Amino acid sequence: MVLPIYAYGHEVLKKVGVEIDQDYPELKEFIESMWETMYHAKGVGLAAHQVGHPIRIFIVDTVQVEKEGTEGKGIKKIFINAEILEESGEEWAYEEGCLSIPDIHADVMRQPKIIIKYQDEQFVVHTETYDGMNARVIQHEYDHIEGKLFVEKINPLKKRLLGRKLENIRKGKISSDYRMRFGK
Numbered sequence: 001m002v003l004p005i006y007a008y009g010h011e012v013l014k015k016v017g018v019e020i021d022q023d024y025p026e027l028k029e030f031i032e033s034m035w036e037t038m039y040h041a042k043g044v045g046l047a048a049h050q051v052g053h054p055i056r057i058f059i060v061d062t063v064q065v066e067k068e069g070t071e072g073k074g075i076k077k078i079f080i081n082a083e084i085l086e087e088s089g090e091e092w093a094y095e096e097g098c099l100s101i102p103d104i105h106a107d108v109m110r111q112p113k114i115i116i117k118y119q120d121e122q123f124v125v126h127t128e129t130y131d132g133m134n135a136r137v138i139q140h141e142y143d144h145i146e147g148k149l150f151v152e153k154i155n156p157l158k159k160r161l162l163g164r165k166l167e168n169i170r171k172g173k174i175s176s177d178y179r180m181r182f183g184k
Contacts, residue, residue: 002179003037003051008101008149009170010183015054017047017145019081022123024055031078031121034059041178043099045137047144050100052181056081058141062134075134082118084142085127087111096140096150102176104165106154110139 006012020027030053038046044065047058063074089112097105113131116138120126130138140150151159151166159166168174172182 001033001036002040003033004179004181005037005041005050005099005176006052007169007172007174007180007182008098008151008166010100010181012052012054013049013100013144013149014147015049016147017049017054017056020055020057028121031057031059037178038099041099045141046099047141049144049147054147056145058082058145060134060137060141062137065133073132073134075130078121079116079138079141080119080121080123082116082138082142082145084114084116084139086115087113087139089113089131094136096136098140098150099178101149101151101166101169102174102180104151104162104169106151106158106162108140108150108153110136110153112136114138116142 034046034051037051038059044062045058045060048055057080059078061076063076066074091109091111093107093109095105096108112135114135115127115129117125117127170183
């Protein structure tokens, strides 16, 4: 089922996610709905917060955006109860966007390599290293489960310039190709 995506300004996006276990109600169906919602909105990642659940789950599919010559480098994974253990390397800028903040893109500085510990959908624990675009998408989604948004990481002047657009999103004065839910 395609779920509404919660927009910038909704309080759920600012909450730190809580850990879950395999007894979380209807977890399999919820994860399926997250995949459907992400693909419907043409995203490469989606955190549970973005569909109204402040829990520590996010999904990533960078396979769909692999460039020619980088085939096989993308990932399609579910991250449950994730914890980034280490970030390393020289920060690099890349223009990011977010399904919760439509039509806004800005350069965000992130380190290119991460080590992350997480559980898969069977709650098996993994510790893995990612770099490049995979690391960036994971870091973006990880920020969501920590109650942070990419616009908090952009240049203060750029954020000020985007102020009116952000306020319009907060007030629901936008159009989007997918269903959204706005804060009170």
